Amino acid sequence: MHAFNALITELKTAQKLVVVTGGGMSAESGVSSFRQAMIGPWANYDVRDLATPQAYARNPKLVWQWYNFRRLQSQTAQPSSAxxxxxxxxxxxxxxxLVSLAIDGLHWRAGSRDLIELNGCVQRTRCVESAHLGDWEEEGEVPPRCQRCGSPLRPDVVLLGEGFARQDVRRAQIAVESCDAILFLGExxxxxxxxxxPFSAKRAGARVLTVNPDPASIFSVMADIHINDTPGNVIPALVAGVTRVEGA
Ligand SMILES: [Zn+2]
Incomplete structure (x- = not known):
């Protein structure tokens, strides 16, 4: 309880906050991880067949179908209370x-707007030639073609081996280097x-805060305040404590 109240106090006074989320938040909404999703017909494939730029070059239809499956899984999931x-x-x-590693788009659906999706979002498409962004096409050619330039579409996610978009990483780094608190949520x-x-934030004099069921993770080890629990169990009550009007 002490750590919980201390975390409320930190967040009440924070003027510049960065929140980082990933697979732990997705799991609480029932979105399976990449490996967990490789069931049924997908169990016959290797990650390198489904999620690399080489796989897309070899067999764009298969990669498209895999991400379409992942997209539909994300679409049926609901944003959690966290x-x-x-x-x-x-x-x-x-x-x-908010910096997220999740590709499920649940933060956006919940209403978060100052959002950096480092791995992209499986609900969006991008054309190969010109990086035009668009919505997922349900029908027609697989993969479909860009309506603006005719180039084939791919999911707007970072494939294995591609690395994050530099402008996204830079935006996130600038936010971390200028924040006064950073909160890591979930695994x-x-x-x-x-x-x-955590290291950049500490160098900048920021407080490192963690809600994570893994006390051995680097984010927990580096934390000034660590709550050893899942975001779903902690964040709704925590935010209620931060936003409660004094005296009400
Ligand atoms: Zn295009």
């Missing part, structure tokens, strides 16, 4: 940036640049 609470928190803190894969964020 997703919704982050929307309330965004409205309460002067400068708020996160500790790959760069996310794994660097």
């Amino acid at each position: 997703h919704h609470a982050l929307v309330d928190l965004e409205q309460h803190i002067p400068t708020f940036v 996160l894969s500790a790959a760069d640049p996310i794994a660097q964020f």
Whole structure:
């Protein structure tokens, strides 16, 4: 209870907050991980057949179908109470940036707007030639063609081996280097640049806050305040505590 109240106090005074989410938040909405989704007919494939630029070059139809399956899974999932609470928190803190590794689009559906989706979003498409963004086409050619330039479409997600978009990483880094608190939520894969964020934030004098059921993760180890639990169990009550009007 002490850590919970301390976290409320931190967030009440934060002027510039960065929140980082990933697979843990998606799992609480019932979105399976990449590996968990490789069931049924997909169990016969290797990740390299489904989610790399080479796979798309070899067999764009298969890659499109795989991400269409992932997209439909995400579409039937609903934003959790933690997703919704982050929307309330965004409205309460002067400068708020949400950085997510999730591709399910649930933060956007919940209403988060200052959002950097480092891995892209499976609900969007992008054309190969000109990177025109669009909505997913349900019918016709597979993969469909861009209505603006005729080039084939692909999911607007970062495929394995591609690396994050540089402008997204830069935006996230600038937010981390200028925040006064950073909150890591749920289980996160500790790959760069996310794994660097606790260090960059501390160098900038920011407080590192974590809600994560894994006390051994780098984000928990680096935390000034760590709550050893899942976002779904903690965030709705936490945000209610932050946004409650004093004396009400
Ligand atoms: Zn195009």
